[in-house]
Amino acid sequence: MLIKSTILRIVLLVTILAGINWLASVFFFRIDLTEDKRYSISDATKELLGSLDKDISVNVYLSGDFPAGFERLESATRETLEEFKTYSNGHLTVNYSDPSSATSEEQRQKQYMNLVDRGLTPTNVFANEDGKRTEKIIFPGAIVLADTLAVPVQLLKGNKTRSTSPEEQLNQSYEGVEFELASAIRLLVNPARKKVGLVVSHTQISPARLSDLIATIQQGYDLFMDMNNPESYDGLDALIVMKPDSAFSDDDKYKLDQYVVSGGKAMFFVDGAKVDSVSLDGNYAQPLDLGLNDLFFKWGARINTNLVKDLNCADILLNVGNRGDTPEIRPLPWRFYPLINNFGRHTITRNLNAVYTRFLSSIDTVGGASSVQKIPLLLTSPYTQVVNTPALVGYNEARKDPDASEYIGGPKLAALLLEGSFNSLFQNRILPADPRSSTFKESGSGGKVIICSDGDVIVNDFDYKRNAPLPLGYDRVSKQTFGNKDFIMNALDYLTDANGLISARNKEINIRALDKIKLQEKRKFWQALNLLLPIALIGIFGALRYYLRARKFSGI
DSSP: OHHHHHHHHHHHHHHHHHHHHHHHHHSOOOOOOSTTOTTOOOHHHHHHHHTOOSOEEEEEOOOSOOOHHHHHHHHHHHHHHHHHHHHTTTOEEEEEOOTTOOSSHHHHHHHHHHHHHTTOOOEEEEEEETTEEEEEEEOOEEEEEETTEEEEEEOOOSOOOTTSOHHHHHHHHHHHHHHHHHHHHHHHHOSSOEEEEEEOTTOOOOGGGSHHHHHHHHTTEEEEEOTTOOSOOTTOSEEEEEOOOSOOOHHHHHHHHHHHHTTOEEEEEOOSEEEEEEETTEEEEEEOOOSOHHHHHHHTEEEOSEEEEESSEEEEEEEEEEETTEEEEEEEEEEEEEEEOEEOSSGGGTTOOOEEOSSOOOEEEOSOOTTEEEEEEEEOOSOEEEEESSEEEEGGGGGSOOOGGGOOOOOOEEEEEEEEOOBOTTTTTOOTTSGGGGTOOSBOSSEEEEEESOGGGGOOOEETTTTEEOOTTBOTTTOOBOSHHHHHHHHHHHHHOTTOGGGGGGOOOOOOOOOHHHHHHTHHHHHHHHHHHHHHHHHHHHHHHHHHHHHHHTTO
16 A cells, blocks of 8 residues: 555656646746846847847857956856857857967967957956965957857956956946847847948048947948938938037038937037147147037037046156156146046946046036936046136146146036937928928937037047057057947947847846955854755754654554
């Protein structure tokens, strides 16, 4: 009787397990029980992966032995890619490799150079292990491939400032893993590329100094220049006005006005002041009238004809004297080059590195345009001073220590997002006899405009020795690459992303840091507890089970 009962239990258990397995194969679901949903991916990413019709391969090079922070980033990458594989219907494969593992130093260096040539940036990692300081070169990135195309993905990103700890930057990188990988996949599989127009007919900037941004945009969008003076910008998914230095006519403004009123998406990178070099000692700044003031005012914004000085700024190289017959060149803070590290709470600027600006003007919001929402994106630090133009900007100022009491101007707005229903500047000005009256729109909905009051944000430097452009946002003095390109591409993604993939940037993972002092003091206790407690529990369970069985069968 006992044997028959046992067999029935086993059969029932197997039947239940088989039923659960069948239900799981038919009805797919996953439950993320974490507070910050760290193991979940956005609906837009799921839709992208579910629509894959070609095989995607992801080669991850963040593999090996790292300090704890990078191990966490590696784990985040693995967890995210496991989720990707789940929703990709078998079209996604993942490979992990450690570039530092090689049979010889020559082979290792060859592997390093190959990854650099393919677009990945190495990072030196320092760690203290048992009192010894170790250094290792790692590549916190991946290469995403489809057919013969490849896209590099830099996984180590974040807001790098003096106040940001390495743990916080790694956490920001952790939060951005899904967006970076999903964006690369979208570049490879998206058959319907969006169309972006560049307004370059009003600028004298050399194409070589816009080349890095243009090349980056071309990876994911079809580009159109306005050099042929199109009648309208209809059909474009986004429009970028690139550092104009000559005035826009009424016809030019009409095309911009009607594009935005009709629901278009536009970005303006314009200066409030024109700065010309007059001598080796400085520059002369004067107001710059581009004819766009009334258009911006209609939308609820105004670019001031001033310059903002900020104590949080980049350096320039200056001759501070001679050492013998040799000039002594030193980097000195140049307060006319603010580093923007104060961001509005928006998807575009989340976890963004500082943005490098030159001769920045301030933006004011103005009344009217009640149907347009105004969202700050970039702001200066609170320690600012405004210089009204015309003004002489002398380099000698960099040699002087600033008086902090003079820099109390507060944060100044440097970039603004406007979205909503825009009303036309030409309202009540287009007569019935005007040929444009048949297509004229007085108001519309769904328009989005970003105004940035520094045209240099989109301009890259040029290395004339190598005859090659430098990366956008690269600072020759500090040798750092700032977040200019990420800001522009995030903004472009936001303006054109109808499916909402950029929402993946909203993921927020909280740092639950351990108390390092207590950890060091009680390290041996917790190590012993983790080692001995499981053994003790197994022993207690075994003894209890033996006692119960002995008690049950003692009467037999």
